[in-house]
Amino acid sequence: MDFETSDDRRMLADTLARFLAEACPPEKRATLAYAAPFHDHEAWSGLAGLGVLMAFIPEAEGGLGGRGFDVMTVFEQIGRALSPEPVLPALMAARLLLAARGDVDGLMSGEVRLAVAIGEPDAPWDLSDIATRAERNADRWTLTGRKSVVYGGNDADRLLVAARTGEGLSLFDVSPENAGVIGYGMIDGGGAAEVILDATPATLLIENAEDALNDALDHGRLALCAEALGAMDHVQALTLDYLKTRQQFGRPIGKNQALQHRMVDLMTEIEQARSITILAASRMAEGDRARSVAMAKHLVGRVATLVAEEAIQMHGGIAMTWEHPVSHYAKRLVMIDHQLGDTDFHLSRLMEDLRA
Template identity: 65%
Template sequence: MNFEMSDDRRMLAETLRRYLSEQYGWDHRLRVAYQAPFHDPEKWAGMADLGLFHALVGEDRGGMGGSGFDIAVIFEEIGRALCPEPVLGAVMAARLLSATGTPLTALLSGETRYAVAIGELDAPYDLDGIACRADRTGDGWRLTGRKSVVYGGGVADRLLVAARANGQIALFDLAAAEADLHPYAMIDGGPAAEVLLEDTPATPILPAAQAALSDALDWGALALSAEALGAMEATSAALIDYLGTRKQFGQPIGTFQALQHRAVDLTIDIEQARSIVILAASAMGTPVQAKRVAQAKHLVGRVARKLAEEAIQMHGGIAMTWEYPVSHYAKRLVMIDHQLGDSDHHLGRLIETLQTA
């Protein structure tokens, strides 16, 4: 397997990294991530102007990318900058809308922001457990139920909602203004919402959507795994710098062998995480997609939690302060593990794939 990025992807990574470093400085990130609307609409528009969203889909859908590696490159830079823009919803929506044949012009231009509402309180990741109900009334459909922790839901223009209709899981499209939205910032910043649906009008766009929803969840999990990789690289760099500058007993604490060994172990863990993300990216669109994504999300979740804990412990009290970036990276790493299924959930998925092989 070739581990080198193509020239186009390297250019994409460099362009996005430069934009985020210039436009999403640390003070700016702290201001926008925790105050409504919990992201920066101007920076969202700026990312659209860069053509970023065109890299989410293939040329047949009007884009210029769409592979697993394109998604991984984008989200690694998002994680490195700890950027709270709701790009995850765009990735998943692009997959779902592509499955329905819906034009993607508004999504790719950034003009329309989508959020994907799948999870519920009693069925956060289990499609078979979805209780949200779709009822036919006259010439239209109406939805009743609740969707929880909808990423980007509070700032979305349109919602793609998974609901049960005629005994199967279907996909519906509705204007976000039609739903009862309760937006909030996640613990690590960034927009989410509870979505309450009470006889809410919606348009069915995919009557048998279970396969498409599973696919969208896989692509979302890959994106999050790559985001965690970028955040881990940034956290590790901050830790190495701290170990080289913080002094105790007249010498940098990085000269102490015990801390050296722990830092080396973390570096090895991050490289293992990078390898599994590359493997998962290469498997997107193949019969082993679900298996590779489960492997990646499981391993990355474990490594992310371990790095967050070790970085805070080796930094000491400064790592718990609001002003120091490591505390925010740690929160994001822990949250990524829980988004779209934690490491235990994906271990269960992996076991299922092995049992059915």
């Protein structure tokens, strides 16, 4: 496997890192991510101006990439900076619009913010449990149901909604103005929404949408794995620096061999997570995409939780305070495991795949 990053992706990563360091420093993020709209419109426009959203679109469609490694490049920097910008729903919406052969110009320019409404209170991750119904009267579609934890839905211009018809799952375009959108902030920062649909007018985008929805979900899961890698790298660096500088009994606590062993174990786990994420990124256009993504999400979720817990333990009580960045990174790392399927869910996916 080739672990080398292309020059274009390296340039994108460097540019994005510099931009986020200025647009989302820790002290600003601690306020910005927890107050409506839970992100910065100016930073969002800046990301679009850098071409970040174009990295999710193939060159043939006017974008700059569209491959798994392009997703990984962007989201590692998102995780390193702990940016609350709704880039994840934009990625998933891009995959769905491409499948629908829809217009992606507004998405790439950042002028149109989209959110993807798939999960429900009784169907957070599994498509087979979706209960939202679509009904057709003459040439008009309406949707009835409830979508839960719609990331970016609190500030979206359009909603892409998965609903069940008599033929299976389909994808619809819904205006937030026609739906009941209840926005709120997440415990780890960023915004989401509950979406209430009651005979809500909708436009059909994809009639048989299960494959497209699975593709969008798997790209979102890869993005979360990459985001976790960026966050874990930063937390590891913060923890190592703390062990080198924190003095106890006249010497750095990093001289303690037990803490050295724990840091080496963390570094090993993070590198394992990196390897499985790279493998998944390399297989996004192949037939075993779903298995590779499930493997990555399962392992990364477990490692991310371990890194969060160990960083807090080795920092001591200070890492639990609002003012310390580790507390915010730890919350995000733990919550990444619960987005788009936790470790148990993806372990079940792997077991089912092996049985098949």
